[in-house]
Amino acid sequence: xxxxxxxxxxxxxxxxxxxxxxxxxxxxxxxxxxxxxxxxxxxxxxxxxxxxxxxxxxxxxxxxxxxxxxxxxxxxxxxxxxxxxxxxxxxxxxxxxxxxxxxxxxxxxxxxxxxxxxxxxxxxxxxxxxxxxxxxxxxxxxxxxxxxxxxxxxxxxxxxxxxxxxxxxxxxxxxxxxxxxxxxxxxxxxxxxxxxxxxxxxxxxxxxxxxxxxxxxxxxxxxxxxxxxxxxxxxxxxxxxxxxxxxxxxxxx
Amino acid sequence: xxxxxxxxxxxxxxxxxxxxxxxxxxxxxxxxxxxxxxxxxxxxxxxxxxxxxxxxxxxxxxxxxxxxxxxxxxxxxxxxxxxxxxxxxxxxxxxxxxxxxxxxxxxxxxxxxxxxxxxxxxxxxxxxxxxxxxxxxxxxxxxxxxxxxxxxxxxxxxxxxxxxxxxxxxxxxxxxxxxxxxxxxxxxxxxxxxxxxxxxxxxxxxxxxxxxxxxxxxxxxxxxxxxxxxxxxxxxxxxxxxxxxxxxxxxxxxxxxxxxxxxxxxxxxxxxxxxxxxxxxxxxxxxxxxxxxxxxxxxxxxxxxxxxxxxxxxxxxxxxxxxxxxxxxxxxxxxxxxxxxxxxxxxxxxxxxxxxxxxxxxxxxxxxxxxxxxxxxxxxxxxxxxxxxxxxxxxxxxxxxxxxx
Numbered sequence: 305x306x307x308x309x310x311x312x313x314x315x316x317x318x319x320x321x322x323x324x325x326x327x328x329x330x331x332x333x334x335x336x337x338x339x340x341x342x343x344x345x346x347x348x349x350x351x352x353x354x355x356x357x358x359x360x361x362x363x364x365x366x367x368x369x370x371x372x373x374x375x376x377x378x379x380x381x382x383x384x385x386x387x388x389x390x391x392x393x394x395x396x397x398x399x400x401x402x403x404x405x406x407x408x409x410x411x412x413x414x415x416x417x418x419x420x421x422x423x424x425x426x427x428x429x430x431x432x433x434x435x436x437x438x439x440x441x442x443x444x445x446x447x448x449x450x451x452x453x454x455x456x457x458x459x460x461x462x463x464x465x466x467x468x469x470x471x472x473x474x475x476x477x478x479x480x481x482x483x484x485x486x487x488x489x490x491x492x493x494x495x496x497x498x499x500x501x502x503x504x505x506x507x508x509x510x511x512x513x514x515x516x517x518x519x520x521x522x523x524x525x526x527x528x529x530x531x532x533x534x535x536x537x538x539x540x541x542x543x544x545x546x547x548x549x550x551x552x553x554x555x556x557x
Numbered sequence: 558x559x560x561x562x563x564x565x566x567x568x569x570x571x572x573x574x575x576x577x578x579x580x581x582x583x584x585x586x587x588x589x590x591x592x593x594x595x596x597x598x599x600x601x602x603x604x605x606x607x608x609x610x611x612x613x614x615x616x617x618x619x620x621x622x623x624x625x626x627x628x629x630x631x632x633x634x635x636x637x638x639x640x641x642x643x644x645x646x647x648x649x650x651x652x653x654x655x656x657x658x659x660x661x662x663x664x665x666x667x668x669x670x671x672x673x674x675x676x677x678x679x680x681x682x683x684x685x686x687x688x689x690x691x692x693x694x695x696x697x698x699x700x701x702x703x704x705x706x707x708x709x710x711x712x713x714x715x716x717x718x719x720x721x722x723x724x725x726x727x728x729x730x731x732x733x734x735x736x737x738x739x740x741x742x743x744x745x746x747x748x749x750x751x752x753x754x755x756x757x758x759x760x761x762x763x764x765x766x767x768x769x770x771x772x773x774x775x776x777x778x779x780x781x782x783x784x785x786x787x788x789x790x791x792x793x794x795x796x797x798x799x800x801x802x803x804x805x806x807x808x809x810x811x812x813x814x815x816x817x818x819x820x821x822x823x824x825x826x827x828x829x830x831x832x833x834x835x836x837x838x839x840x841x842x843x844x845x846x847x848x849x850x851x852x853x854x855x856x857x858x859x860x861x862x863x864x865x866x867x868x869x870x871x872x873x874x875x876x877x878x879x880x881x882x883x884x885x886x887x888x889x890x891x892x893x894x895x896x897x898x899x900x901x902x903x904x905x906x907x908x909x910x911x912x913x914x915x916x917x918x919x920x921x922x923x924x925x926x927x928x929x930x931x932x933x934x935x936x937x938x939x940x941x942x943x944x945x946x947x948x949x950x951x952x953x954x955x956x957x958x959x960x961x962x
Contacts, residue, residue: 391877416876
């Protein structure tokens, strides 16, 4: 991390093989993301953004090229080493929340700690999970299973789960895709707060107005990076909530 | 590594699906319960047979006369009179380790007293017979060696015979007419019950063999002998020596068949317990089938569970679970189901066999080893039938698993 790049992709390719056909999904992406950035990765479906996200999340390995995360090349690691990297350095937030059903919010949040190298007592697990849940505004909801939480609350649980291991980077895959616009704003507000606290966030979205909450927008098309822009007119949660309120009152008039 | 938390994870998963866990374990509960109960019944029957065999006496060698092949006709054991009183004396004298010998003759004879009569087995024995068979008297006294030497007209009677002739009266001191010869009853035997072959062992009159030969059975040859050996380790040697001695005394050339048969109580016991052993095995095998069916139930549920929880597996992998963690988790779930089912099954099996023992008066015997084997087997069933689904789960690709609908 001598030059401050937390995430560095060097000419990353990913090719899927379906029978005889070779389908290139990512065709040479090079990218640096520094610590503390808030990046939105955009693109139409089939642009390769999901594949790139999987590589960034250490769920998949590039066919060629290098991925250096936090100063270590992770592109050639095996399944188990990648799992350890995911556990220690990456927090995931999914579009459909992916919480364990019939499992309390607290136990959902504890999940990554169960696979951590460092063993904690159940009291420590509980304390840590409750602390993170409180930080995303879910104090008092620790014992509720997902079925008793609203979509926005479920996504907060998922964010808490992503944060519990103090990851280097939080990867969010369409985090507002299943949420109404008001809840989406709230969730983006949480992401912005986290980013203010110095947490690096990479978010996949296809919505321009969600991408506007980020500091930097990347656009992919046909497996390559099409544009890389700093967001000049950033949306803020407070501002958007005001707008929502205004538009509602306009409609009512 | 992190096995502790994996246990925790597995138990949480089982608790999330209580009904399913209980139903899955039920297959194993029934299987193990059936094995325990069936084997208990089989072993009970076996031990009962063994107890009856043991009532033949300790370290007893039985010698039967016959079978000869003179003129091509073979008689059964005890049929041809080839054993003589002198043979018995020779065995007493020459075979080391012999504690007691009882010469034996027998016949089925009508006995009578007052206006009652009854067909029963009359056994002629020496005075040692009651010690050899460990057959004490319930009342009165046995006949003495002096009675045997003098061929006195005395006898002891079994419980059944006594009841048939005298009803509730005490037969000791009464006169029993056997072939119109009056015998004085000196004692009544303790009841022995049915033999392994189903013969009433108490339907009997025992008298000195000398008296029996002279007044009841006739003839000068013995049907057989009961020989008691002092030390169990000398049984085989004694058996060999008896055969050699009798062959020599009967002038049987090498290569010709014996005109007598020597059996140890051990051999008889083995034959008799063979049937109940087969029975136990058969019952156990049938019950074992239900245990295997229970195992397949576990496998079925685990496979369903892996499919249903594909997303969960994906999430676990995304947050850092290794394939081995997933494998262990599902294995622990399977083994927990099967071994908890095993423990409950053992309790149910013990309960069931106790119930059968109480309700139908069947002897049941549950050994620690059958409990241990049933438990280990049920755990093994969990591992065996849980491994395939667990490996399926561990081999999932996290990306695919997360996307699974």
